[in-house]
Amino acid sequence: MENREELKQLIARIKGGNTDQFGVIIERYQKLVAHVVFKMVTTEADREDVCQEVFVKVYQKLDSFRFQSKLSTWIATIAYNTSLNYLEKKRVPLLDDVAPQESPLERIAAEDNTPDETAEYKDLSALLIEEIDRLPVQYGTILALYHLEDMSYKEISQITRIPDGTVKSHIFRARKLLKDRLLAKYKQEDLCR
Amino acid sequence: MxxxxxxxxxxxxxxxxxxxxxxxxxxxxxxxxxxxxxxxxxxxxxxxxxxxxQEERQLLSPHFTARTMAIIRALEKPATAISRSSLFIAFVAVVTICGVVNYFINIKDILYAVEAFSLERLLSGSAFVSTMEQWSSRLGGNLNILVFAGLLLILVGLIDKLLVRQKANRAYFMSV
Incomplete structure (x- = not known):
């Protein structure tokens, strides 16, 4: 996806005063930024504003980008830090729910869904999105970078400033948590039928 | 197994x-x-x-790029706006001061004032106070008007800068 020479020329044009060319950067990396920001910023109304703030920062800091890392890693780092600042302002914890206080089955029972309501969850992707949103924000972000952006543990470690090993263990724990919750939800559906 | x-x-x-x-x-x-x-x-x-x-969901709105680009373009404008307003303020200040000076004192008084503040006089320490007093007396107490005009200009300048900054901030935080 990232052609170094092409990117260098593009950035040189932007630095040279061709601001409109920055639109190419936005088009190319908006999905990456959204994957980071949407996982961390839970308030829907604020998500797009934070994404805009990220690109404004990218534009303002473009002079300091020296191609020491991939542009995607650099942009994702800015997105991550901007989202972190947002979370700090809103006092949202990063890892608040690592060990669930109740088992998935208990939680589902507590939700007291009717069979009709539960039937809505049959679509795996919708169910998955809902469960990802329930994960601690940092787990969701790391999973998105790994599975949606195909980033390595090392790249994720650079972005989040978390050691490689911790990134790996976060990914394993997040996936196990998701698998257990999804299975529990499917079992609940079977019970409701 | x-x-x-x-x-x-x-x-x-x-x-x-x-x-x-x-x-x-x-x-x-x-x-x-x-x-x-x-x-x-x-x-x-x-x-x-x-x-x-394959986790796909509604991400950013279709006009996200255009809106973000509008913000980025707006960010570049304040620098021009401030320099233009500064030029305008400087021009108005010069014209007003010239007008006030021309109205209340003649050119001889200005030269007299320059002489009063000249380095030579300041260093010699001679006649500075008395020259100032002479100059002030020639104005017939109108020195206060000059001070008032100067302060008024500074105030206008500050208000103008404040307004320009507010406009810039609005452009930054609001999507166009």
């Missing part, structure tokens, strides 16, 4: 390595081939992996 099942971590590592046989030990491979429970767990994870890789 050995009793020890593969842990979730080992199954995930196997899937992360694209099911490469070398990522499992021979014993683990043998176990996986014959254990339905581990195969089931692996199938669950396999489904989860494909779900995670």
């Amino acid at each position: 050995s009793i020890k099942h593969l842990s979730d971590k080992r199954i995930q590592e196997y899937l992360d390595n694209k099911l490469r046989p070398e990522s499992l030990s021979p014993d683990e491979r043998k176990h996986l081939d014959s254990c339905q429970l581990c195969q089931g767990t692996m199938a669950d994870y396999s489904h989860l992996y494909s779900g995670l890789a």
